[in-house]
Amino acid sequence: MRQSDLFTKTLKESPSDEQALNAQLLIRAGYIYKNMAGAYSFLPLGLRVINKVNQIIREEMDSIGGQELHMPSLQKPDLWQKTDRWSDNNVDVWFKSNLKAGGEVGFAWTHEEAITDLMKQYISSYKDLPFFPYQIQTKFRNEMRAKSGIMRTREFDMKDLYSFCATQEQHDSFYNSCAEAYMRVFSRVGIADKTYKTFASGGAFTQFSHEFQTLAEAGEDIVYINEEKGITINEEVLNDVDLQKEFGISKEDLTKKKSIEVGNIFSLGTKFSEALNLSFTDTESSKKPVIMGSYGIGPARLMGTVVDLLSDESGIVWPESIAPYRVHLIAIGEDNSQANSLYNKLKEQDVEVLYDDRDVRPGQKFADSDLIGIPTRVVISPKSIEAGGLEVKKRTEKDAKIVTEQELFDMLA
Amino acid sequence: MRQSDLFTKTLKESPSDEQALNAQLLIRAGYIYKNMAGAYSFLPLGLRVINKVNQIIREEMDSIGGQELHMPSLQKPDLWQKTDRWSDNNVDVWFKSNLKAGGEVGFAWTHEEAITDLMKQYISSYKDLPFFPYQIQTKFRNEMRAKSGIMRTREFDMKDLYSFCATQEQHDSFYNSCAEAYMRVFSRVGIADKTYKTFASGGAFTQFSHEFQTLAEAGEDIVYINEEKGITINEEVLNDVDLQKEFGISKEDLTKKKSIEVGNIFSLGTKFSEALNLSFTDTESSKKPVIMGSYGIGPARLMGTVVDLLSDESGIVWPESIAPYRVHLIAIGEDNSQANSLYNKLKEQDVEVLYDDRDVRPGQKFADSDLIGIPTRVVISPKSIEAGGLEVKKRTEKDAKIVTEQELFDMLA
Numbered sequence: 001m002r003q004s005d006l007f008t009k010t011l012k013e014s015p016s017d018e019q020a021l022n023a024q025l026l027i028r029a030g031y032i033y034k035n036m037a038g039a040y041s042f043l044p045l046g047l048r049v050i051n052k053v054n055q056i057i058r059e060e061m062d063s064i065g066g067q068e069l070h071m072p073s074l075q076k077p078d079l080w081q082k083t084d085r086w087s088d089n090n091v092d093v094w095f096k097s098n099l100k101a102g103g104e105v106g107f108a109w110t111h112e113e114a115i116t117d118l119m120k121q122y123i124s125s126y127k128d129l130p131f132f133p134y135q136i137q138t139k140f141r142n143e144m145r146a147k148s149g150i151m152r153t154r155e156f157d158m159k160d161l162y163s164f165c166a167t168q169e170q171h172d173s174f175y176n177s178c179a180e181a182y183m184r185v186f187s188r189v190g191i192a193d194k195t196y197k198t199f200a201s202g203g204a205f206t207q208f209s210h211e212f213q214t215l216a217e218a219g220e221d222i223v224y225i226n227e228e229k230g231i232t233i234n235e236e237v238l239n240d241v242d243l244q245k246e247f248g249i250s251k252e253d254l255t256k257k258k259s260i261e262v263g264n265i266f267s268l269g270t271k272f273s274e275a276l277n278l279s280f281t282d283t284e285s286s287k288k289p290v291i292m293g294s295y296g297i298g299p300a301r302l303m304g305t306v307v308d309l310l311s312d313e314s315g316i317v318w319p320e321s322i323a324p325y326r327v328h329l330i331a332i333g334e335d336n337s338q339a340n341s342l343y344n345k346l347k348e349q350d351v352e353v354l355y356d357d358r359d360v361r362p363g364q365k366f367a368d369s370d371l372i373g374i375p376t377r378v379v380i381s382p383k384s385i386e387a388g389g390l391e392v393k394k395r396t397e398k399d400a401k402i403v404t405e406q407e408l409f410d411m412l413a
Numbered sequence: 414m415r416q417s418d419l420f421t422k423t424l425k426e427s428p429s430d431e432q433a434l435n436a437q438l439l440i441r442a443g444y445i446y447k448n449m450a451g452a453y454s455f456l457p458l459g460l461r462v463i464n465k466v467n468q469i470i471r472e473e474m475d476s477i478g479g480q481e482l483h484m485p486s487l488q489k490p491d492l493w494q495k496t497d498r499w500s501d502n503n504v505d506v507w508f509k510s511n512l513k514a515g516g517e518v519g520f521a522w523t524h525e526e527a528i529t530d531l532m533k534q535y536i537s538s539y540k541d542l543p544f545f546p547y548q549i550q551t552k553f554r555n556e557m558r559a560k561s562g563i564m565r566t567r568e569f570d571m572k573d574l575y576s577f578c579a580t581q582e583q584h585d586s587f588y589n590s591c592a593e594a595y596m597r598v599f600s601r602v603g604i605a606d607k608t609y610k611t612f613a614s615g616g617a618f619t620q621f622s623h624e625f626q627t628l629a630e631a632g633e634d635i636v637y638i639n640e641e642k643g644i645t646i647n648e649e650v651l652n653d654v655d656l657q658k659e660f661g662i663s664k665e666d667l668t669k670k671k672s673i674e675v676g677n678i679f680s681l682g683t684k685f686s687e688a689l690n691l692s693f694t695d696t697e698s699s700k701k702p703v704i705m706g707s708y709g710i711g712p713a714r715l716m717g718t719v720v721d722l723l724s725d726e727s728g729i730v731w732p733e734s735i736a737p738y739r740v741h742l743i744a745i746g747e748d749n750s751q752a753n754s755l756y757n758k759l760k761e762q763d764v765e766v767l768y769d770d771r772d773v774r775p776g777q778k779f780a781d782s783d784l785i786g787i788p789t790r791v792v793i794s795p796k797s798i799e800a801g802g803l804e805v806k807k808r809t810e811k812d813a814k815i816v817t818e819q820e821l822f823d824m825l826a
Contacts, residue, residue: 007535011534033531033534041531067418069460071448074448074553074567075448076448101450114448118446155485
């Protein structure tokens with residue numbers, strides 16, 4: 001992509017009401033746009049990042065047997081009344097509206113009820129099970145306060161997977177393989193070393209669920225962590241745990257840290273299948289409610305976490321895996337012909353490249369490149385040509401080096 | 414994909430309240446699920462089709478300079494008040510809700526206001542123009558009556574592109590190239606021979622806009638068409654046109670036909686840019702409002718139109734371009750080993766294949782295969798093996814033929 005064609009521009013300042021570092025940087029660099037408190041647009045650069053995050057999540061969900069589908073946001077009250085989750089007294093994040101044809105509709109803030117109802121069409125025998133449908137779909141949540149930039153918004157995409165199992169063994173096995181798949185996702189986007197599987201408040205079925213918490217100063221959550229024993233506990237449940245009995249530690253062995261919840265997994269038991277009458281016939285021909293679980297990751301929250309964790313004073317620092325482009329090619333000087341030629345060669349080799357062909361000062365190009373945060377910067381200038389080729393610098397490194405075109409392609413291969 | 418793993422099953426019947434052929438077939442074959450009137454889920458097979466339709470649309474929009482972004486559904490009233498499109502008296506399809514933090518929000522039924530406001534951040538000079546941002550994003554419309562299956566729903570994805578130009582010449586040139594890109598989309602999904610660029614009621618700026626209408630008995634619209642002269646006119650505007658003066662024909666030269674609107678393109682002039690104050694500085698340093706256009710295609714409507722037009726009495730008939738899989742491999746008989754081996758070879762060659770490895774009667778497998786409508790059916794049975802290999806049949810043809818494995822791969826290459 002030629003930067004002169006890209007409709008976004010970098011901005012000197014982010015909106016004055018934007019407190020969070022992730023949103024400040026992403027707005028200034030042209031990744032996102034704030035439409036209102038808690039609702040952002042993903043601009044071309046931002047959409048490329050989100051699509052890569054989504055693709056990583058899809059690959060890992062598919063690898064554990066996930067099947068992608070897409071459910072609507074619009075929800076009828078009757079389903080949610082059966083699980084006691086329609087009333088605003090029980091659920092305080094509904095957006096509801098009147099249907100012109102009569103009655104109310106809600107905008108889904110989660111999809112357990114919808115998927116359970118849908119599955120009644122397809123599950124009748126233990127032979128049908130297990131199933132692991134998932135979607136990457138918008139959730140609407142009527143938050144009193146949108147905060148933390150793209151971390152807690154009123155509208156966001158979520159990858160939500162639901163497991164449908166015949167036996168507790170099937171369920172436990174999937175629950176564990178999903179936890180492992182989640183860690184692979186966090187590893188691939190570059191935050192695994194700061195991310196811990198954490199005991200959190202239970203779902204419908206078990207005393208505890210698991211969250212994945214990434215240690216970060218910008219976090220809204222508090223966790224207590226013992227690195228040595230690999231134990232992390234959300235502050236919310238700290239008093240509910242008998243630390244000595246469960247883990248053989250005391251509170252003094254734990255360190256308090258701020259963190260960001262980047263994923264969660266819940267054992268739901270038969271709460272939803274009983275309420276909505278989703279049953280199957282088991283091997284002994286008796287009817288049983290299906291055992292369920294739910295598993296969430298928010299791609300935009302993941303993106304924001306990466307920005308919060310990896311950025312430096314000059315701007316964003318993307319890992320290769322989710323960078324909008326691999327190479328930021330910068331032409332300096334009057335004559336762009338060599339840069340144009342390299343741009344075309346990179347495209348021919350399917351290297352994703354953003355090409356700064358704009359007629360602006362070199363200083364601005366370098367500052368914008370640091371702000372945008374593409375992993376490899378390649379400069380062609382009269383100086384680099386005189387020195388023997390291209391000046392290459394990793395976004396994570398301080399010093400540039402001169403390489404030939406062939407050496408660049410070898411680096412990228 | 415092994416069909417035994419797919420969570421959907423074909424159904425004998427579709428819901429009794431479902432009148433439209435497209436939805437009846439898509440529900441029975443396991444492509445979609447009706448959550449409520451006007452809101453459907455796209456199941457794994459259906460999502461594959463929609464993703465292919467979306468990819469074709471993306472490629473054609475990118476080919477004319479489109480840049481993809483993603484805007485939120487949530488909308489603040491103030492923007493839409495400026496264009497007089499917030500009040501329910503002026504717009505009768507809003508879903509609105511109360512924001513917990515105070516005030517109202519709407520769920521976008523279109524995005525002109527949102528994109529115009531966003532562009533104020535990035536447009537200041539004629540040098541910035543033109544720009545052609547687009548998205549594939551959900552629209553919510555509070556329809557009194559959802560009808561025609563997936564053709565007119567209360568929640569649907571739309572590809573909406575907006576053009577921002579400095580001059581009328583820039584606008585006209587893009588308008589025409591977008592019309593051509595639309596015809597390429599319709600051609601690639603297999604409905605171009607029945608689809609006509611049609612005069613329709615004007616947008617904000619011109620007397621007429623253009624719709625793309627596909628002739629179909631299931632259509633909700635009426636067009637008057639003169640095939641010879643290539644003139645098609647929506648019934649809505651027939652009385653507003655001086656046929657003799659504009660086209661040199663009279664009403665008798667036109668044939669009345671039912672049709673489905675599969676796309677539309679509007680010249681918006683400066684209606685939105687003036688109301689929302691989106692201006693640029695022209696070559697003579699004077700400030701001018703940006704000239705806009707909007708361009709819509711509904712991927713699900715396209716999918717429904719293909720089903721309505723191309724299906725036969727046995728089920729759906731997908732064109733290669735948007736079929737969920739290219740090959741439907743069917744194993745008949747006790748021993749699946751040869752079918753398993755062919756399945757693995759097809760996957761190794763990156764041939765998209767649905768493999769019916771289920772333990773059900775051959776008759777059901779054949780009926781399901783016709784209903785699902787994958788372009789090429791490949792049967793391995795004791796009979797086919799005795800006859801020298803595989804029995805191959807195109808969904809569009811009556812007769813099967815026996816081919817060797819090598820011949821099959823040559824066919825698919």
